[in-house]
Amino acid sequence: MVHRKRSKLKKWVVGAAAVALIITSGCSNKPDSTEASTNGSGSGSEEPYELVYLTTGDQGAKPLVPNDRIVAEINKRLNIKLTVKIAPEFSYDKINVAIASGDLPDVVTTQYPSSSVSQWIREGILVPLNDYFDKLPTIKAKLDNGLQWTAVDGKYYGYPFVSGAEKSNYTVQFRQDWLDKLGLEHPKTLEEFHGTLKAIVEKDPDGNGKADTFGFVTNKPVAGEALTAFDFVLYAYGLPNSDYVLNDNGEVIPRFEHPAFKAGIEELRKWYDEKLIDPEFIVYDRPAKEQKFFQGKAGIMDGPLFRHVSRVEGSLKQVNPDGVLGYAPPPAGPDGKQGMAVRSKNALFTAVTNKAKNPEKAAQFIEFMLSKEGRDLLQLGIEGVHYTKQGDTITYNEAEREKDGFAANGWSHPLAWGNVTWPIDQNYLPQTEPNIERALDSVKVASKYFVPNLITRKTEAEIEYGKAVNEVYNQYFVNLLNGKLDVDQGIAELGEQWRQAGGDEILKQANEEYKNQGAGK
Incomplete structure (x- = not known):
């Protein structure tokens, strides 16, 4: 998504193993309790819930920055205090080491299906989402639309995002x-x-x-x-x-x-x-x-x-x-x-762990990442700050977007991709994409040759x-x-x-x- 290389990664040490992760610094901004969104499960007087999210990143994304205003906005809307730990894209082994250490996050994204996820389910490390479905309309709709096979004895232990089912690049x-x-x-x-x-x-x-x-x-x-x-x-x-x-x-x-x-x-x-x-x-x-x-x-x-x-x-x-x-x-x-193209049997699996003191709030964080409200925030930013809109025309404020780690030329925030969706599955291209016709045509060409x-x-x-x-x-x-x-x-x-x-x-x-x-x- 971004046309720049990652900066050097910080090191997060778990037990005796050095696990390369980017950890947000100053991104767990405590929201003003009077501004806490009613989207959260608590009232305005409720203390923000401290939520740790461990995920694989996007190879093309910029690193998260200190005092990130998108993270602060998520905090405000959900009444949480978010800390994000990002392993490099596809580095599922680092996720597994982190979980094996016992230092669990509230929410984790990893590869699925995998022996690790099966083990976490057997050991009770992952929390079923079924009890919270009334607060998770986006997740519920997606699970009902062809993902029933991911249930274990009728329970869904996370949201499995299968990319490229109908489109390829x-x-x-x-x-x-x-x-x-x-x-x-x-x-x-x-x-x-x-x-x-x-x-x-x-x-x-x-x-x-x-x-x-x-x-x-x-x-x-x-x-x-x-x-x-x-x-x-x-x-x-x-x-x-x-x-x-x-x-x-x-x-x-x-x-x-x-x-x-x-x-x-x-x-x-x-x-x-x-x-x-x-x-x-x-x-x-x-x-x-x-x-x-x-x-x-x-x-x-x-x-x-x-x-x-x-x-x-x-x-x-x-x-x-x-x-x-x-x-x-x-x-x-x-x-x-x-x-050439194949339909993957792998998915990105985002789940709530038993570390979460408030599993409903943790599940709502996943829901937010999938919802239209969440997608708009992560793709576009805060209206009036990162972009303005007149009719269907979007004007990107690149100077402000750069301050919060957005990729250049209208591309998205570091948390936008690599967890619950990818741009191709959202059919997302910014209006400023200079090669929009070729980008769309490449998908049209690739998608003709599924095996x-x-x-x-x-x-x-x-x-x-x-x-x-x-x-x-x-x-x-x-x-x-x-x-x-x-x-x-x-x-x-x-x-x-x-x-x-x-x-x-x-x-x-x-x-x-x-x-x-x-x-x-």
Whole structure:
């Protein structure tokens, strides 16, 4: 959302482990009791409730600032005294360490489903929200609209936000200026894609006279997840589902045992042998991958667009003023098949812990973050201070917004994203977004190429053994890609090791789940 880098993170030490968190300083402003909002459960004479919120952040957000007026406004409206602790985006391990230490927050956001959340529910660490539904209309409506499967024995232990169910921003991105220089169109097929990669590597599009450019660069997966960055090639060869596939007997089996996986690996191995893929990708995180793209070390990458269009192209132009970002649908395979986007089975789960002395007030804080009132505050700020509105036209006061950590160019407050929603799910772009047409078009393009899941949700076995089997899969995928393993032998060994790491139990439950959901009907 923001086009600036985070400042250095402070350290929050939990027990013997150093957990990197941003902690608000001076953001727990005590509201004037006479101004306490009736939205809270208390009266104006009630002392503000001290509420600690531990959450994962947004990679693009600015840090929270001392004396933040948005936090102060939340305090006033809810009659609370809010302290926010933010772990870096996707750093769920830091959240888990914090909870394991016993130093619980009132409200926590983490990954779901996960073994940690299941354990917290079993141990009574999370408080059911059902008793407070009369004060949580937004949460209740969202739970009733397709999230009933998240209930445990009829009780909802938090709000699970599943992103990207109908829309995607995951695309193939490339240096449009390089393609123009080389006289190339957007590659529409795998054959054309391969040719484009070769041209980028061999024809010196950056004009520096050095063979120092790779065709494609990606990044390692988030910890515990499977490597999926090359899956668009597997889908081009006809892989029908993103999670599992069926064998000839109608049984659920691992997707890497489908013929399309072997065909895709053989194609990718050719790219790797021809030095078209950056071989160091497995050590890159997303920012490192993007830096390779910005610096002209690679001409094509995968990644999200929508709100990132301006950020990616802006960063590219900082290094090369003539750089132009392009994007396109995934390439089609020999039979015209294409795919790239998948519907995630993961969610962001925001819950109240048993540490909360006032669980109803803590639940109302989550409700506020989801409500229109809360979204308007976090996206726009305080009317008359951070923005003014005339009809449907919004004028952003950037000088005042900057004082409270709002991202530049009409983007939002640090608490706006990375907890209960993302911009794409809100269809949110500020009116000042300079690339609004391309941002919206990137979603339109990406959303055409969803690949279905065979199993609609994670089973308990997948939650328990998912990390272990994904580690096996990733190791074998990389070794198949770089030629350290024979393709047929490697896939066979992968099947054996994957099953031994928990895959047998995963397949057992996956087959049961498939039957329960009507055998795909």
